[in-house]
Amino acid sequence: MGDPMNRENPPTHPTPDTRHPTPSLAERIKARAFELGFSKIGIVPADALTDEAARLREWLDRGHHATMGWMERTFDRRTDPRLVLPGAKSVVAVALNYDTPGRHSDAPDAGKISRYAWGDDYHDVLGDKLAALLEWVKAEVPGAEGKVCVDAQPAMDKAWAVRAGFGWIGKHSNLITREYGSWVFLGELLLDITLDFDADGPMADHCGSCTACLDACPTGAIVEPYVVDARRCISFTTIESKCDDPELPTDGWIFGCDVCQDVCPWTRFRKPTEEPRFSPREGVIELPLATVEAMTPEEFQERFAGSPVLRTKLKGLRRNARGAR
């Protein structure tokens, strides 16, 4: 047998370079996802969300979803990704930081809009990035199938983010990351291929004895730690409710509410997003209630085209402006 270190007769099969191993497909998917601008990426098995389903069932049974009947109707698909993408094997979970430096106005005649709706609609921004990631995977793995999930598809975004190790669910029921606080949008790419899964597992809960969000909620919507009752929540009331008249005192909010996240001590780790589509639109941080009340349908469309605020329609935004006075 020859000497493998013989320089004149090197081995015919090159030994693998363990200093620079070929990246796995999972590693290359993550690298591509970071190139697309995502802040956090994790890959976990597309298993049924059994424990999370039990908690969702209890929340629904207590009526905390208010009139969001679609949450009940999509329960099975929401808790099992294999019913959303037949043959799903992997979930690529992503988070995208959306914080911007602006601060809400305290002016009594200004309507407050939730920070998540200051720029372009995150459904479009994350959807575009995840669609680009899916196309990249399909080019790498011919025949692979996938499904982009950004809220509109029934998926438990926070549950996947926890499984991917992004952070923990705070007592205000939002996902909290160490790097960005809770100012992150979440989405998933379901794939029917098996990848190397992340082994980190869920992160510990770091809320400790803090109760700042429960204490600060103007309407007492956090009825117990980790449980939000949508019927008392300003976000639900100003965005999802279809009532003609204001149902709650909204403390100046006309679209969504950020109080529980603004008071959270983990918010100090916020950092500005690098995503230009989340830059606040002109006039959205300090929008006079009188401007909303006098807005024409054409002005509403022009101002909020491509924005989450379109969801309420002008009628809903006017209702909210009345309620905020």
Ligand code: SF4
């Ligand atoms: S405000 Fe306190 S209790 Fe609420 S989510 Fe943040 S750390 Fe947890």
